[in-house]
Amino acid sequence: MSIVLDEDNTEDSSELRVSILEELGTKKHRAITRTDRLIYILKKPANFLREKFSPGSMKSSIFNILASTMGAGILLLPYAVNLAGFYFGIILIIIGMMCSLIASQLLIIVAENLGLDTYNMIGERLFGTKMKVFTEISLIISNYGAAVTFLVLLKSLVPLILKRIGTDNDVLQSEYLWGCIITLFIVFPLCLFKQMTSLKYTSTICFFSLVYLCFAITFTFFSMRFGSCGERISEATEMKTSWTVFEVFPIIIFAFTSQPYALPIYEELQRKTTTRGFKVLNRSLGMALGLYLLIGIFGYLTFYKEYSTLDFPDEILNGDYENGNVVMILATCATLAIALTGCPLSFYPCRQAIFSFVWGEKPVSSKNHMFITAIMLLSAMGISLAIPNIRVIVTVLGSTLSPIVCFILPCWFYIKTFRGKTGKMTLVLCWAIMALASIFGLIGLVVFCVETAGGIN
Structure with a gap:
């Protein structure tokens, strides 16, 4: 392969x-x-x-994958580059994209070979009922966590926008107020759609919002640091050797979690073939890589001299941008649009896994569909209101379930499906991806916990 x-x-x-x-x-x-x-x-x-842009079209599928991949973790990329060092951070982002692309392609190859279209069905065919249950539970928790991440981000964006425009009213600055309003009146209706292709227009909005966010961060770097751009690039730390470097890996892993969405989008693809599925992956992940690099590089270069390594803002929008900066106000609004469109896409595979777990192959009624969606969203809202920032949940997910669902399972499925029929290099590549995702994810979690407890200076 x-x-x-x-x-x-x-x-x-x-x-x-x-x-x-x-x-x-x-x-x-x-x-x-x-x-x-x-x-x-x-x-x-x-x-x-x-x-x-009809349902299942090439462009609709590309936007859906892109919107699913580029979630709340995009705001942590400058922080990740800050922890790893300028050039090493760039290398890690590129490696993350390549591993994600390979894992997604492996998953499509397995699905096409077995004639199955869901994680749990593939797991059951290859490893039995226990793997099916494990896969379903992992998918539910992983995608549920991703949706919670979006809700954590949403509750903080509106107060940040109001702060940027000079509003200091305590009631309007309440994250709890905006978290409830946005979740109940905007996110919930979007989550009620039964097909991912019904969200193709929201995915298009997400794409253009991402493009603007990248433009805003890049433009603001050149406008704020005009005259010292070359100096900042030349003086940037190439690679850092602190233990905090390991905290980067969960962020990178979480940033490229497109695999749970690859199968349902591939199944809805018009004139479905493996080649067309690969083209969707290549284009969407290629665009994601370009946007990630722009945000990671220029977000880091803008502020790395103004903050120490551990004081660097977790989310780049919380950096020391001046109030009234129209470009960054619009960038925050664009991020709000990204979170609003990404949250329903995260709920979709989670909800499908619950349906499969509870009802199996039986059709789900509209009443049960709405009931499960409401329970999921209300519980996610409650959790999101208790979490202070997205770095906490991104690190936990990126070091535990994201490596399992997005890297380990696709490689494991491929090895089992083509055992004795695949080349040695492909086999080595699969085992390498599984080992790296497991080891660095676990180390990243340990370092994050120690650093959070104040054990790393």
């Missing part, structure tokens, strides 16, 4: 192809040129976008 490189793909779906040819009034079997496509876009832009 090797990483499948992306190829240029200009083919249109069969429905879009028919629409273009009918609009042009030409033969239905001739090839579509770029000019034909441009004419159709100019004549009927709304139809083109609707068909291009």
Whole structure:
């Protein structure tokens, strides 16, 4: 097995192809040129976008994977680079992306080979009922934790926005107030959708919000540090040897947890093939890597001289940006949009695992669907109100369940499925990913606990 490189793909779906040819009034079997496509876009832009982003389309799937991958952990990347050192932090982010891509591809290969489309069904086929139960529980807790992370972030963003614009009212600054309002009146309706493709427009919003967030952090670096940009890059610490470096690994692992979403999105993909599934992964994770690097690099360079290693802001938006900075106010609003769109995507696989665990293959009624969603969301809201910041939950998840669900299980499934049929290099790669995810995740958790208790200076 090797990483499948992306190829240029200009083919249109069969429905879009028919629409273009009918609009042009030409033969239905001739090839579509770029000019034909441009004419159709100019004549009927709304139809083109609707068909291009239809449920299960390539672009809809890419946005769904991207929105699922780039969660609340994106704000911790400058902090991770600060702990690891400038160049070593960049290397770790790239390695995290490569491991995530390989694990996702392995998962799709296994699903295609076995003809199954869920973690628990694959686990049951390969290892029996106990693995099915273990997989379901791991998925439920992992994705539930990811949703809690979004809610922890949401409760702090609105007060931060109000602070940036100069509002100091104690009631309006209450994180508990905004946590309840946003969860009940915005997140809950979004979580009621039964299909991930129903969230394709929210995923598009998430994508453009991510792009703006990266632009804002990059632009603000050059505007705040104009005249010393080169000096800051040249004086940045290349690699740090403190024990706190190990705290970086859970953050990186958590940042690339797209695997639970890969299977349902792959199953909804139009004209589903392994090659098309790999293209979705390559493009979405490639874009995620680019955005991660921009935020991690320029967020770190903006403030590393102003803070010590352990005093560096956990979430980059809490950095010492001046109040009234319109660019950063809008960036905080963009992050709010990211959290609002990412939370339902985290709940989806968690809820599906609960349905499978309780009802098996039986269809779930709308009443039970709403009841389970409400219970999940209300309990998650209660937990989120008790957690002070996202670094706590990201580190715990990134060192425990995220390595299991997103790296260890896909590799383990692949080894079991193709035992005796796969090359030695692929086998070594699978074992290496499992070992690294386990060891560094555990060490990261220990270091975080010691550092939190004040044992590391």
